[in-house]
Amino acid sequence: MYSLLFRTLFRRMDPEKAHHLAFAWIRLAARVPVLRTFLAAFLAPRRKELRVEALGRRMHGPFGLAAGFDKNAVAVDGLTMLGFDHVEIGTVTAHPQPGNPKKRLFRLVPDRALINRMGFNNEGSAAVAERLAAREAVFKATVGVNIGKTKIVPEEEAIGDYVTSTERLAEHADYLVVNVSSPNTPGLRNLQAVDHLRPLLTAVREAADRTVTGRRVPLLVKIAPDLADEDVDAVADLAVELGLDGIIATNTTIARDGLGLTSDPALVAETGGLSGAPVKDRSLQVLRRLYARVGDRVTLIGVGGVTTAEDAWRRILAGATLVQGYSAFVYEGPLWARTVHRGLAERLRASPYATLAEAVGAETRTAEDGAHPDHPEGPDRPEKRSTAA
Numbered sequence: 001m002y003s004l005l006f007r008t009l010f011r012r013m014d015p016e017k018a019h020h021l022a023f024a025w026i027r028l029a030a031r032v033p034v035l036r037t038f039l040a041a042f043l044a045p046r047r048k049e050l051r052v053e054a055l056g057r058r059m060h061g062p063f064g065l066a067a068g069f070d071k072n073a074v075a076v077d078g079l080t081m082l083g084f085d086h087v088e089i090g091t092v093t094a095h096p097q098p099g100n101p102k103k104r105l106f107r108l109v110p111d112r113a114l115i116n117r118m119g120f121n122n123e124g125s126a127a128v129a130e131r132l133a134a135r136e137a138v139f140k141a142t143v144g145v146n147i148g149k150t151k152i153v154p155e156e157e158a159i160g161d162y163v164t165s166t167e168r169l170a171e172h173a174d175y176l177v178v179n180v181s182s183p184n185t186p187g188l189r190n191l192q193a194v195d196h197l198r199p200l201l202t203a204v205r206e207a208a209d210r211t212v213t214g215r216r217v218p219l220l221v222k223i224a225p226d227l228a229d230e231d232v233d234a235v236a237d238l239a240v241e242l243g244l245d246g247i248i249a250t251n252t253t254i255a256r257d258g259l260g261l262t263s264d265p266a267l268v269a270e271t272g273g274l275s276g277a278p279v280k281d282r283s284l285q286v287l288r289r290l291y292a293r294v295g296d297r298v299t300l301i302g303v304g305g306v307t308t309a310e311d312a313w314r315r316i317l318a319g320a321t322l323v324q325g326y327s328a329f330v331y332e333g334p335l336w337a338r339t340v341h342r343g344l345a346e347r348l349r350a351s352p353y354a355t356l357a358e359a360v361g362a363e364t365r366t367a368e369d370g371a372h373p374d375h376p377e378g379p380d381r382p383e384k385r386s387t388a389a
């Protein structure tokens with residue numbers, strides 16, 4: 001059904017217009033009580049076995065919507081209704097900004113990929129904070145808040161810009177993400193160098209603690225797949241050193257690897273970050289590398305090219321406690337989260353693990369023992385351990 005809609009309607013539309021149309025439908029459906037109850041029951045059935053505890057919260061499952069889809073926090077309930085276990089809003093900047101000139105979003109349909117150079121179009125952290133404060137939640141949702149640097153603010157003043165957004169938004173965030181990895185804000189990715197990242201993350205941590213006194217807001221950093229391996233290691237070490245709560249791996253890539261020959265070369269040549277299937281392998285590599293370095297000390301969120309339940313399961317085995325996606329939502333449609341959840345539950349059931357928590361990083365542990373992650377004890381698996389979720 002959705003693939004027909006995609007082929008006949010969305011694919012013929014400008015991608016950004018299609019996004020706004022789909023977004024409007026989601027928001028509308030979430031406003032109609034009978035409809036949203038029906039849709040949530042169908043699209044977001046709660047599966048006990050998929051419950052996870054992460055970042056100090058109990059969540060219905062591990063699968064969330066990555067940043068960039070709901071930049072201004074206008075559709076948290078609608079997206080939760082579609083089955084996402086957490087919704088990361090943003091990127092939000094201290095000053096409102098229009099983003100780059102249109103056209104700035106491109107579909108590489110044969111590659112199941114997108115290229116975007118949106119440039120953090122958003123209403124600014126004051127407006128988004130006001131909206132989150134006024135939000136009357138219909139569904140219990142986990143809301144991550146992703147913050148970035150305002151384009152016109154010079155690099156030397158970046159810390160102040162992030163701190164301003166933190167002061168406004170931290171109290172509304174179930175977790176806070178410092179985004180230093182978007183390719184579409186000039187100079188932003190330089191902040192990934194640990195010499196810049198250490199004072200930035202320290203200042204944001206202090207600002208969050210100053211503003212929110214009743215609880216500790218978990219703080220994460222989101223990194224690019226284009227980092228060299230040594231730089232990935234350096235961020236991992238810094239995260240442990242600073243007691244960071246998590247790392248999100250990864251954002252979009254400026255590379256153009258992994259594309260087939262069928263996407264229009266003019267589209268492939270567009271400037272911006274590539275996401276979707278072509279970024280899958282590198283995102284997984286970065287995740288594995290991080291897990292090998294930080295183990296269970298830092299919560300990892302795997303994102304980049306996740307399309308199927310198998311992709312999500314692989315991220316969990318590679319060390320991700322939570323998994324996110326964005327581009328595949330465009331291609332798979334509203335049943336996507338439901339399909340991923342169902343497949344994850346099947347995989348968990350067929351695995352030797354009683355809970356998803358036990359499966360996190362199992363690939364690394366079993367690789368050390370020389371066994372396969374799906375059959376860590378060999379073909380005659382023992383009874384599952386009965387640890388509660």
Ligand SMILES: Cc1cc2nc3c(=O)[nH]c(=O)nc-3n(C[C@H](O)[C@H](O)[C@H](O)COP(=O)(O)O)c2cc1C
Nearest residue numbers: 066067068090091116251275276304305325326327
């Ligand atoms: C149109 C678009 C806009 C995005 N905007 C943001 C953003 O504002 N902040 C951010 O951290 N990531 C942003 N991303 C990156 C995604 O959150 C995600 O990290 C990336 O797309 C890889 O996941 P995917 O392959 O599932 O799309 C954006 C991605 C797309 C496609």
